[in-house]
Amino acid sequence: MSTIVWFRNDLRLADHPPLTAALERGGPVIPVYIHSADGEGDWPLGGATKWWLHHSLERLDAGLRKLGSRLIVRQGETAEQLAELIDQTGATHLAWGRRYEPAARARDEYLKKRFRAQGVDVQSYNDSLLWEPWTIQTGGKECYKVFTPFYRKCLETGGVGEELPAPAKLTAPGTWPASDPLDSLGLLPRIPWAGGLASTWQPGPEGAERELARFGGGSWSEYNDLRNFPALSATSRLSPHLHFGEISPRQVWHRLKGWAGPKSAAADPYLRQLVWREFAFHLLYHFPQTPVEPLRPEFARFPWQEDAAGLRAWQRGETGYPLIDAGMRELWQTGWMHNRVRMATASFLVKDLLIPWQEGARWFWDTLVDADLANNTLGWQWTAGCGADAAPYFRIFNPVSQSEKFDAEGAYLRRYLPELAKLPDQYLHQPWEAPPEVLREAGVELGRTYPRPIVDHHEARQQALEALATIKK
Numbered sequence: 001m002s003t004i005v006w007f008r009n010d011l012r013l014a015d016h017p018p019l020t021a022a023l024e025r026g027g028p029v030i031p032v033y034i035h036s037a038d039g040e041g042d043w044p045l046g047g048a049t050k051w052w053l054h055h056s057l058e059r060l061d062a063g064l065r066k067l068g069s070r071l072i073v074r075q076g077e078t079a080e081q082l083a084e085l086i087d088q089t090g091a092t093h094l095a096w097g098r099r100y101e102p103a104a105r106a107r108d109e110y111l112k113k114r115f116r117a118q119g120v121d122v123q124s125y126n127d128s129l130l131w132e133p134w135t136i137q138t139g140g141k142e143c144y145k146v147f148t149p150f151y152r153k154c155l156e157t158g159g160v161g162e163e164l165p166a167p168a169k170l171t172a173p174g175t176w177p178a179s180d181p182l183d184s185l186g187l188l189p190r191i192p193w194a195g196g197l198a199s200t201w202q203p204g205p206e207g208a209e210r211e212l213a214r215f216g217g218g219s220w221s222e223y224n225d226l227r228n229f230p231a232l233s234a235t236s237r238l239s240p241h242l243h244f245g246e247i248s249p250r251q252v253w254h255r256l257k258g259w260a261g262p263k264s265a266a267a268d269p270y271l272r273q274l275v276w277r278e279f280a281f282h283l284l285y286h287f288p289q290t291p292v293e294p295l296r297p298e299f300a301r302f303p304w305q306e307d308a309a310g311l312r313a314w315q316r317g318e319t320g321y322p323l324i325d326a327g328m329r330e331l332w333q334t335g336w337m338h339n340r341v342r343m344a345t346a347s348f349l350v351k352d353l354l355i356p357w358q359e360g361a362r363w364f365w366d367t368l369v370d371a372d373l374a375n376n377t378l379g380w381q382w383t384a385g386c387g388a389d390a391a392p393y394f395r396i397f398n399p400v401s402q403s404e405k406f407d408a409e410g411a412y413l414r415r416y417l418p419e420l421a422k423l424p425d426q427y428l429h430q431p432w433e434a435p436p437e438v439l440r441e442a443g444v445e446l447g448r449t450y451p452r453p454i455v456d457h458h459e460a461r462q463q464a465l466e467a468l469a470t471i472k473k
């Protein structure tokens with residue numbers, strides 16, 4: 001009796017239900033990762049997540065080796081690879097943690113049927129969410145489209161289960177099946193552009209623990225007051241670790257509860273954000289078309305514009321609006337962007353430039369280390385105003401006042417826009433307002449060292465509202 005534990009977005013050893021089930025059953029355990037496009041649909045891994053995955057798999061293998069085991073890496077069609085592994089190892093059980101993306105669900109359904117028909121005991125487990133998306137229902141047994149009642153219902157549903165311990169040892173099979181070298185998956189970029197990612201992040205469970213310890217040692221108790229200020233590292237920065245399942249939301253939940261103490265509500269603002277992640281998965285599960293289609297159907301008629309030059313300027317951080325440009329450069333350099341700035345940059349693309357939100361979602365998908373189909377879809381549909389519980393379309397982020405409010409002293413802007421660093425705070429948020437002598441003294445030449453604004457925000461805002469009026473008719 002042996003079990004194949006198929007690792008996917010759960011690249012850790014602690015609090016890992018499929019692994020615990022295999023241990024409880026007894027017998028050899030064969031940990032497997034299969035690199036395949038067949039469960040990703042139209043969303044194959046982007047460049048930044050590929051880089052992360054390479055390092056995360058490396059860490060998982062190192063962790064397994066400490067337990068007397070190893071990670072078997074394969075590539076190719078998932079069903080064929082699993083069939084071959086079952087054949088070669090004589091595995092009687094196959095276990096995995098569930099995924100909720102539409103293509104992965106369809107593929108997993110097929111695999112269950114196929115291998116069960118062959119007499120293999122196939123079991124899937126929830127190892128990445130606090131609550132399964134189908135268990136949170138309204139009184140009328142429907143799914144939720146508004147966050148606050150969803151949040152309340154989650155809390156009523158209660159109990160986040162206890163964490164499971166990491167195994168102390170894993171029984172190896174008599175003979176290990178062949179494994180492909182990690183490098184052969186081609187996850188690392190051929191052109192070395194990932195230096196900024198490497199100096200910012202430590203993929204793997206140890207990296208997740210490091211971020212959690214940083215957060216726990218400092219800003220968690222002030223999260224509600226500080227989380228909107230991009231210059232401060234006041235959020236947990238756990239999103240890529242949560243995406244790849246290097247830490248489970250249950251582990252994070254209990255850690256925060258422990259810091260706050262049993263009777264305190266001090267952790268609630270943070271835990272509420274974790275529930276936004278649950279909401280994103282709930283929506284993706286119930287509305288699987290939403291990565292490409294607006295949830296609110298009237299938005300299919302929205303008069304979006306084709307604007308290749310505008311899109312390119314936005315992607316490169318060359319819009320002439322410092323907050324937008326700093327955010328897009330943070331994204332390019334580090335593979336991550338602060339949530340407040342994600343909202344501002346996304347709003348700029350869809351509302352100031354009238355470029356379809358799907359274009360922005362694709363760019364984020366390729367450049368974010370935490371690119372996640374559920375969260376990215378929710379973030380973009382929320383900003384565009386076409387999703388569940390979305391920001392109303394007429395809420396158009398003003399890139400200057402957002403910047404003045406959340407980065408008043410310009411620490412964030414100066415970090416990512418060194419060409420503006422010498423401008424006085426007063427003009428940093430809108431350099432085009434600076435008198436010529438101030439620009440000259442700061443070494444800024446608009447149109448040469450830093451772009452002039454590619455649109456006038458006030459005119460663009462008016463245009464966006466007019467565009468909205470057309471779909472309301």
Ligand SMILES: Cc1cc2nc3c(=O)[nH]c(=O)nc-3n(C[C@H](O)[C@H](O)[C@H](O)COP(=O)(O)OP(=O)(O)OC[C@H]3O[C@@H](n4cnc5c(N)ncnc54)[C@H](O)[C@@H]3O)c2cc1C
Nearest residue numbers: 235236237238239273277339342346370371372375376379
């Ligand atoms: C346009 C847009 C696109 C986004 N794309 C992604 C994405 O691809 N992947 C991703 O993980 N998040 C995405 N987000 C949500 C959010 O910006 C990030 O989760 C957050 O900035 C990650 O930083 P953190 O871990 O420090 O968050 P914290 O503030 O420390 O929050 C803790 C965790 O809660 C979850 N969370 C927090 N805010 C949200 C939210 N608004 N929606 C869903 N989950 C949330 C995340 O898992 C996060 O790691 C997007 C937001 C927007 C506006």
